[in-house]
Amino acid sequence: MKNKQQITTMSYDAFYKRSIVDPEGFWKEQTNALEWYIPPKTILSEDQNGYPQWFADGELNICYLTIDKHIQDGYGDQIAFIYDSPVTQTIRKYTFNEVKTEVAKLAGGLTSLGITKGDTAVIYMPMIPQVAFAMLACARLGVTHSVVFGGFAPHELAIRIDDSRPKAIITASSGIEVDRLIAYKPLVDEAIAMAAYKPEKVIIFNRKLGAKIPFQEYDVDYEKLVSQSEEVPCVPLQSTHPLYILYTSGTTGKPKGIVRDTGGYATALKFSMQHIYDVKEGETFWAASDMGWAVGHSYILYGPLLNRNTTVIFEGKPIRTPDASTYWRVMADHKVSVMFTAPTAIRAIKKEDPEGLFIKNYDLSNLRIQFLAGERCDVATLEWYRDHVPVPVIDHWWQTESGWPMIANMMGVEYLPVKPGSAGKAVTGYQIVIFDENGKELPPNEEGYVVIKLPLPPGTMLGLWEDEIRFKAGYLTRFPGYYFSGDGGYKDKDDYIYITGRVDDVINVAGHRLSTAEMEEIVASHNAVAECAVIGINDALKGQIPLALAVIKSGDDTEHFQLEYEVVQLVREKIGAVASLRNVVIVQRLPKTRSGKILRKLLRNIVDGEKYQIPSTIDDETIIGEVTEAFKNYGIGVFK
Ligand code: COA
Ligand code: AMP
Numbered sequence: 209m210k211n212k213q214q215i216t217t218m219s220y221d222a223f224y225k226r227s228i229v230d231p232e233g234f235w236k237e238q239t240n241a242l243e244w245y246i247p248p249k250t251i252l253s254e255d256q257n258g259y260p261q262w263f264a265d266g267e268l269n270i271c272y273l274t275i276d277k278h279i280q281d282g283y284g285d286q287i288a289f290i291y292d293s294p295v296t297q298t299i300r301k302y303t304f305n306e307v308k309t310e311v312a313k314l315a316g317g318l319t320s321l322g323i324t325k326g327d328t329a330v331i332y333m334p335m336i337p338q339v340a341f342a343m344l345a346c347a348r349l350g351v352t353h354s355v356v357f358g359g360f361a362p363h364e365l366a367i368r369i370d371d372s373r374p375k376a377i378i379t380a381s382s383g384i385e386v387d388r389l390i391a392y393k394p395l396v397d398e399a400i401a402m403a404a405y406k407p408e409k410v411i412i413f414n415r416k417l418g419a420k421i422p423f424q425e426y427d428v429d430y431e432k433l434v435s436q437s438e439e440v441p442c443v444p445l446q447s448t449h450p451l452y453i454l455y456t457s458g459t460t461g462k463p464k465g466i467v468r469d470t471g472g473y474a475t476a477l478k479f480s481m482q483h484i485y486d487v488k489e490g491e492t493f494w495a496a497s498d499m500g501w502a503v504g505h506s507y508i509l510y511g512p513l514l515n516r517n518t519t520v521i522f523e524g525k526p527i528r529t530p531d532a533s534t535y536w537r538v539m540a541d542h543k544v545s546v547m548f549t550a551p552t553a554i555r556a557i558k559k560e561d562p563e564g565l566f567i568k569n570y571d572l573s574n575l576r577i578q579f580l581a582g583e584r585c586d587v588a589t590l591e592w593y594r595d596h597v598p599v600p601v602i603d604h605w606w607q608t609e610s611g612w613p614m615i616a617n618m619m620g621v622e623y624l625p626v627k628p629g630s631a632g633k634a635v636t637g638y639q640i641v642i643f644d645e646n647g648k649e650l651p652p653n654e655e656g657y658v659v660i661k662l663p664l665p666p667g668t669m670l671g672l673w674e675d676e677i678r679f680k681a682g683y684l685t686r687f688p689g690y691y692f693s694g695d696g697g698y699k700d701k702d703d704y705i706y707i708t709g710r711v712d713d714v715i716n717v718a719g720h721r722l723s724t725a726e727m728e729e730i731v732a733s734h735n736a737v738a739e740c741a742v743i744g745i746n747d748a749l750k751g752q753i754p755l756a757l758a759v760i761k762s763g764d765d766t767e768h769f770q771l772e773y774e775v776v777q778l779v780r781e782k783i784g785a786v787a788s789l790r791n792v793v794i795v796q797r798l799p800k801t802r803s804g805k806i807l808r809k810l811l812r813n814i815v816d817g818e819k820y821q822i823p824s825t826i827d828d829e830t831i832i833g834e835v836t837e838a839f840k841n842y843g844i845g846v847f848k
Pocket of ligand 1: 357719750
């Protein structure tokens with residue numbers, strides 16, 4: 209059965225208004241774009257805690273919708289995945305038929321190991337097709353997957369194992385970072401040894417690249433499992449069934465397990481592919497990210513496949529694999545129509561090839577739109593891209609929590625004029641408001657907290673994994689009736705929204721979301737450190753990078769270079785190299801309020817050379833001179 213496509217002929221304003229005035233009617237209509245086992249009758253309801261949920265009595269299976277359905281509709285020979293790996297010099301294409309066979313057999317293998325609906329499984333893999341097969345096999349059975357970014361260290365993996373309590377971990381023998389082989393199996397074994405909870409099985413896909421795979425009792429060979437198993441069908445699931453848990457950094461050392469539903473998510477993603485990304489069924493869509501992030505889940509895997517797009521699984525970087533031409537080569541080779549990446553990737557390319565000379569060597573005539581997200585898009589990056597590639601460049605804003613864009617230029621509805629520096633206007637279903645400290649709406653151009661009136665549209669978070677209290681405290685209680693995004697920003701008189709950055713201790717390093725609170729805990733654990741603060745400072749390439757300030761214990765004679773080396777190693781060991789902490793500044797004291805709160809924003813403003821007001825609550829103003837002097841001595845930030 210082919211489903212109706214809901215392409216609107218309305219203007220953005222009219223379409224947006226409809227979504228706000230009649231959310232139930234609006235989203236019910238969008239559910240028609242999917243094939244449900246049982247179409248929902250209840251459109252919007254509340255869970256036992258009064259939090260809105262969508263399509264509660266509908267039943268579907270997202271693996272069916274992304275794979276089997278396209279085969280039934282006659283598209284089995286269409287390419288579903290293009291695996292393009294400059295680091296192994298491989299390009300391999302998989303049709304929907306091939307993906308279905310692999311996924312259905314892997315799902316059969318999981319079943320044979322006793323992993324069934326209601327269980328959880330952690331997936332810790334590099335950017336290879338098997339990561340997608342593993343996610344889809346879980347989705348086929350109703351096993352809630354939790355993909356952990358391959359760049360995270362065993363300690364981070366252990367935290368996620370303890371929280372999500374997976375019956376199995378699915379992994380691969382190794383990842384490749386530019387030219388360095390990273391053996392995954394020892395990291396998985398180390399994480400399991402650290403974790404209090406022990407998974408029953410570890411399923412390993414051997415890439416045969418030479419990495420050691422130390423044997424443990426719980427090991428299962430991926431290829432053997434698939435080859436010995438029969439295909440199994442999709443399990444019908446309730447719309448609210450948790451498709452996945454995806455951990456993201458919060459304001460404490462413990463990451464937050466964002467839980468995504470099935471039906472609301474599928475509806476929202478399908479809608480977004482057409483109305484935001486304006487990509488037609490059958491075209492090639494490429495999101496250059498990692499499956500371990502929200503972008504990977506929504507726009508490498510589920511979104512494009514729901515829309516019957518060919519999607520690119522890219523194992524490489526914008527530079528150094530082998531050079532700054534790679535993105536253009538991938539776009540040309542695979543006839544990419546719509547592309548999505550983070551501004552930091554474009555900054556990296558621009559730095560290597562400022563004149564855009566590589567671009568001229570490739571045929572980019574298929575490319576229609578370039579989307580950017582993951583961090584604030586600086587105007588220079590947007591303009592550089594526009595100057596070199598003649599397509600609309602669209603910034604848009606979203607979070608792991610939302611799962612799909614909340615602010616954008618809805619290209620499939622109406623291409624609105626782009627205002628550089630703004631992420632665009634509110635996406636249908638999101639009533640975005642700028643509040644002051646007391647929850648009073650601010651007038652145009654005044655900066656405040658970015659909040660969203662409840663209910664959020666379908667596809668956004670269902671809650672935090674087994675942590676109702678933190679979910680409410682983190683998102684819902686600050687401004688009752690509104691979702692608190694954690695970002696600051698303002699709206700102009702035309703309702704364009706400008707995101708100015710986080711208002712909490714979360715930082716964004718090369719499009720990776722990290723917690724400074726977590727890094728502080730690690731820095732503080734060093735023997736020589738009496739007290740510390742970690743702040744995010746401006747960085748021309750990565751947007752932000754962390755900087756640690758440490759007060760040394762009295763009597764300790766650790767030299768600066770030694771402390772810096774050891775602290776940097778400690779953070780790499782506990783979080784992963786991806787944290788990108790490189791500098792530690794030793795100070796005599798940290799600036800604090802009289803009640804003892806460290807004034808991190810003040811520190812940031814000083815090191816970034818921004819104007820600041822000395823808070824009236826500061827304990828001792830003379831510390832400002834001391835820390836400024838320290839930044840100068842170490843040549844940090846604007847004092848370089
Ligand atoms: N496994 C193991 N290590 C990893 C890793 C992974 N999956 N990903 C990154 N790392 C390591 C890197 O090797 C590097 O280690 P090093 O300090 O020993 O050199 C460190 O973590 C930092 O990596 P990265 O942030 O990738 O920095 P980089 O300097 O290697 O590259 C960019 C800079 C801008 C090219 C790169 O960050 C990039 O491609 N960013 C785009 C990110 C993106 O698309 N994010 C998705 C959000 S939409
Ligand atoms: P993540 O959950 O990893 O996707 O990170 C979400 C955070 O990244 C947001 O809360 C913002 O702080 C930031 N972010 C994402 N996209 C944008 C954007 N287009 N403009 C500004 N900030 C962004």
